[in-house]
Amino acid sequence: MQSLIRRTLMSRMLLVWSLVLAATFIYTRPAMAEYGDVVINNYSDAAGMRPAVFSHWFHRVRFACKVCHADLGFKFKAGGNEINMLKIIDGKYCGACHNGNIAWSVSNCNLCHSGKPGTPTQVHESTMQELVAPAKSTVTK
Amino acid sequence: MNYLSKLMQFALLTALLNMPAAIAATAAKETTAKAAPAASAAPASQAQTAAATPQPISFNRLMRVAPRRHLPPMEDGIRDPANAETQTLQAPLEVFSALPQTPSGLGNGVNWPGALYDGKIKPRWDRNDPTAEPMVMDMSVVRVPKSTMPDVVFPHKQHTEWLDCSNCHPDIFVPQQGANQISMAAIILGQKCGVCHGKVAFPVSECRRCHSQPKQVDAKGGAKP
Amino acid sequence: MTGRAAALYFTLLSLAVAPLHAEPQVPAAPPVAAGAAKQSSREVIQQKLQLVKMLLSQATAIERAAGSDDPAINQQSAAALALYAKANSAFNEGDMAEAEKLLDEVLRLITDISRLAPDPAKVEAEQRARYAEVLENVRGIQITYQEMRKDISPGDKQLSVIDANLERTSVLLNQAQAHAKGNRYKEAIFLLDNAYTAGVSDLNILMGSAVKSYELKFNSPVEEFAHEVTRYHSYEELIPIAYAELKPGEGNIKLSESYVQESRNGRDTALKQAAGGDHQTAIGTLQEATKRLQTALRTLGLTVPE
Numbered sequence: 001m002q003s004l005i006r007r008t009l010m011s012r013m014l015l016v017w018s019l020v021l022a023a024t025f026i027y028t029r030p031a032m033a034e035y036g037d038v039v040i041n042n043y044s045d046a047a048g049m050r051p052a053v054f055s056h057w058f059h060r061v062r063f064a065c066k067v068c069h070a071d072l073g074f075k076f077k078a079g080g081n082e083i084n085m086l087k088i089i090d091g092k093y094c095g096a097c098h099n100g101n102i103a104w105s106v107s108n109c110n111l112c113h114s115g116k117p118g119t120p121t122q123v124h125e126s127t128m129q130e131l132v133a134p135a136k137s138t139v140t141k
Numbered sequence: 142m143n144y145l146s147k148l149m150q151f152a153l154l155t156a157l158l159n160m161p162a163a164i165a166a167t168a169a170k171e172t173t174a175k176a177a178p179a180a181s182a183a184p185a186s187q188a189q190t191a192a193a194t195p196q197p198i199s200f201n202r203l204m205r206v207a208p209r210r211h212l213p214p215m216e217d218g219i220r221d222p223a224n225a226e227t228q229t230l231q232a233p234l235e236v237f238s239a240l241p242q243t244p245s246g247l248g249n250g251v252n253w254p255g256a257l258y259d260g261k262i263k264p265r266w267d268r269n270d271p272t273a274e275p276m277v278m279d280m281s282v283v284r285v286p287k288s289t290m291p292d293v294v295f296p297h298k299q300h301t302e303w304l305d306c307s308n309c310h311p312d313i314f315v316p317q318q319g320a321n322q323i324s325m326a327a328i329i330l331g332q333k334c335g336v337c338h339g340k341v342a343f344p345v346s347e348c349r350r351c352h353s354q355p356k357q358v359d360a361k362g363g364a365k366p
Numbered sequence: 367m368t369g370r371a372a373a374l375y376f377t378l379l380s381l382a383v384a385p386l387h388a389e390p391q392v393p394a395a396p397p398v399a400a401g402a403a404k405q406s407s408r409e410v411i412q413q414k415l416q417l418v419k420m421l422l423s424q425a426t427a428i429e430r431a432a433g434s435d436d437p438a439i440n441q442q443s444a445a446a447l448a449l450y451a452k453a454n455s456a457f458n459e460g461d462m463a464e465a466e467k468l469l470d471e472v473l474r475l476i477t478d479i480s481r482l483a484p485d486p487a488k489v490e491a492e493q494r495a496r497y498a499e500v501l502e503n504v505r506g507i508q509i510t511y512q513e514m515r516k517d518i519s520p521g522d523k524q525l526s527v528i529d530a531n532l533e534r535t536s537v538l539l540n541q542a543q544a545h546a547k548g549n550r551y552k553e554a555i556f557l558l559d560n561a562y563t564a565g566v567s568d569l570n571i572l573m574g575s576a577v578k579s580y581e582l583k584f585n586s587p588v589e590e591f592a593h594e595v596t597r598y599h600s601y602e603e604l605i606p607i608a609y610a611e612l613k614p615g616e617g618n619i620k621l622s623e624s625y626v627q628e629s630r631n632g633r634d635t636a637l638k639q640a641a642g643g644d645h646q647t648a649i650g651t652l653q654e655a656t657k658r659l660q661t662a663l664r665t666l667g668l669t670v671p672e
Contacts, residue, residue, distance in 0.1 A: 033212065033217035033218050033219040033220070034211060034212070034217060034233045034249070035248045035249050035341075035344075036248070036249065036340065036341045037217070037219060039219055047416075048413065048416075049413060050221055050224060053219060053220055055233075056341045057233055057236070057237075057249050057251070058231065058236075060253065060262075060264060061236060061262045061264060062262075062264055062265065063264050063265050063268070064264045064265065064266050064275060064302070064303045064304070065303040065304045065308065066266065066275070066303065066304050066305040066308065067265060067266070067267065067268050069304070069305075069308050070304075070305035070307055070308055071267075071268060072268070076308075076336050076337070085417060085420070085421065086420075086421065086424060086425055089421055089425060089427075089473075089476055089477055089480055090425075090427065090480045091477075091480060091481060095477075096268065097268065099477055099481075100474065100477070102268070102269075105473065105474065105477065106473050106477065107414070107469070107470040107473045107474070108226070109410060109413060109414060109417070110224050110225065110226040110227075110410060111226045111229070111230065113224075114214065114220045114221060114224050114226060114227045114230065115219055115220055115221060116219060116220065116221045117221070119219055123340045123341070124219055126331075126339055126340040127329055127331070127335065127338075127339030127340065127344050127345065225407070225410075276563070276566050276567050276570055277570065278566075278569065278570040278573055279570070279573070279574065279575050280570075280573035280574070280575070280576045280577070280578065281576075281577045281578070282577075282578045282579075282580060283577060283578070283579040283580065283581075284580045285579070285580065285581045285582055287582060288671075297573075301570075306503070306506070306507075306566055307499075307502075307503045307506070310506060311506055316506075316510055316513075317513065318578070318580055319580070319593070322596050322597055322599075322600035324597075324600060324601065324670075325669075325670065325671045326601065326604055326660065326663055326668055326670045327600065327604055329668060329669060329670075330604055330607050330608060330611060330668065331607075331611070332604070332607070
């Protein structure tokens with residue numbers, strides 16, 4: 001009787017263990033950037049630069065939302081501010097801080113322009129992006 | 142003894158069900174030397190679909206939504222690892238690990254107001270003046286939805302510690318009773334509360350964070366009109 | 367249960383929860399060779415060269431600096447151009463380090479020039495825009511106070527605070543507008559900023575720890591119908607947004623359009639009923655029409671709860 005129980009237990013454990021192994025290798029998840037990272041690709045592709053990636057969390061730790069969105073005039077819209085290098089060098093938008101004084105200067109191109117070429121303008125991992133959308137749609141914000 | 146074996150079976154099954162979460166958590170903590178996601182150009186759109194597999198927003202409270210993984214910039218799927226400077230960018234976990242977390246881990250998974258109150262972060266209110274203080278308004282607005290969902294409490298306090306009045310008023314919210322029609326559909330489409338929540342602030346999959354006040358019930362037991 | 371089985375169970379249990387090395391999520395890219403690192407650096411320097419060239423030719427600051435009366439600024443712009451030429455030749459000769467150093471210096475000079483020699487026309491335009499913005503903010507505060515005033519009974523001490531504030535704000539507003547007329551935008555903005563700050567901080571004190579409850583209480587079916595109409599419109603507004611953001615397929619669009627049409631018919635019926643005085647029925651009809659709109663949104667791919 002005991003050996004029967006033991007055999008049943010063994011076979012059940014084997015089944016469970018094989019399921020465990022299967023789960024390990026079959027279950028994969030795609031890479032996910034940080035929530036709130038904004039890819040800005042209005043003009044970058046055309047200029048041969050990688051799109052700029054702005055990370056909200058990094059700035060949120062240092063500045064209240066109001067500083068950029070009320071004082072510096074950033075609209076709540078990815079790509080909606082029409083930022084270009086001329087404006088930045090003029091001290092507008094990003095250039096208000098990224099001038100070598102408050103933050104790194106404009107000569108560090110690829111600290112900002114770090115996105116994969118061709119990535120469309122988006123707020124990464126936003127609710128809009130994560131909606132169940134038809135496969136052929138490219139959700140841009 | 143049979144009871145013990147049943148207990149162990151149950152424990153094993155629970156562990157099995159938690160496997161995906163365990164894998165996710167592990168992969169997030171690892172900085173694998175191998176992880177160098179596919180390079181640039183044409184596969185960008187393909188990489189994007191792979192990187193942002195849509196996950197349906199579920200309003201079914203029984204369904205757990207997977208927590209975020211906070212990958213470092215080299216592996217995050219939108220930054221180009223072939224770019225030399227990408228590796229000098231700070232990884233989110235370096236900072237997040239020191240900050241209070243939210244129970245659900247959605248969005249950044251960071252309890253930003255908590256981090257502010259604890260003094261763990263000191264975000265500037267003024268670009269140049271590190272000593273400027275925000276003008277905080279401690280006024281809550283309770284909205285009673287038509288459905289059976291609990292009432293929504295909107296706290297000005299936590300919002301005015303970060304935002305200026307003009308950020309929301311009057312462009313997004315008219316500061317007048319009855320003037321704003323807010324529906325979940327609108328929020329999900331990025332209107333009203335959805336201008337920030339679901340993009341930068343915590344996503345709306347956590348119903349209770351907003352729908353936090355149970356409906357008022359009067360003495361007779363019926364709902365208050 | 368024997369000791370061995372128990373041991374095996376615990377082994378499996380611990381393995382199940384132990385950290386597992388996950389498969390890499392995406393195919394690994396070929397490793398970057400040491401030589402390749404220099405190549406990407408060259409690419410970056412070339413991009414910087416292009417950037418500087420663009421800035422030197424398009425930035426109006428440089429033009430103005432070149433024709434400026436101030437010798438220091440003149441000198442800086444001349445230096446910028448000279449350094450760019452040097453950087454260009456260094457790049458062509460293959461001296462990357464030198465080229466980069468020079469280019470960084472040029473960028474620093476351009477940033478300085480932009481700050482020292484701002485375009486007066488552009489500055490004025492910006493100030494005018496900023497003035498308009500702050501003016502709107504202050505007017506918003508005024509309106510808020512005026513609305514608040516309506517709900518307060520006379521004799522309440524809050525009333526005196528509100529009135530004092532309205533008084534001060536309008537004085538500052540007038541002064542600011544006078545400045546603006548004289549093109550003294552900087553002073554105008556300064557006054558308005560003060561008015562705004564004072565207005566907001568007083569508002570915060572007045573609101574205190576108040577809780578405003580927006581309950582759905584209707585005094586009559588007419589009121590409720592008006593509310594339903596607004597609610598219908600708010601969903602209707604979302605349809606074009608949903609088209610634009612979700613980009614649904616042909617079939618979904620057609621289906622949703624039929625739902626929208628149904629809802630429009632319902633709305634028209636409801637409006638007729640309301641016009642005829644039967645608001646109670648109209649409310650029901652309109653609610654059904656709104657439900658149709660919600661179905662249309664769901665067809666487009668949007669999750670619409672409740």
